């Protein structure tokens with residue numbers, strides 16, 4: 388797998404984030420990619436839509452993928468650095484790689500993942516950073532609720 392693949396996968400996560408934004412939700416999207424590069428599942432943050440703070444982009448993609456025998460060769464691609472909850476999911480299930488759109492607006496647990504053997508690819512995509520910055524600017528209370536800060 389190469390940066391070309393990572394960018395292509397990020398486009399899927401971005402499309403999910405944009406779908407969430409169009410629904411009035413928090414624009415964070417993700418996809419779980421199989422070892423062969425196929426999309427196993429995709430999803431976006433649904434805190435607002437479902438009134439459920441546990442539905443993050445990564446958890447939505449993970450659940451959408453259904454049961455997998457092994458996660459060792461899988462990649463979680465996400466528009467934003469994964470929070471502790473989603474970083475925990477990556478380690479719990481042994482997801483081998485995390486591809487991140489950006490970590491400018493939020494620096495989650497990806498250093499911890501890298502320290503624990505997960506391959507972390509930070510693409511620092513300007514489009515992802517802009518989308519999140521615009522959302523935070525327009526919806527600061529919703530954002531601080533989502534990351535668990537007052």
Ligand SMILES: [Zn+2]
Nearest residue numbers: 443470472473
């Ligand atoms: Zn999360």
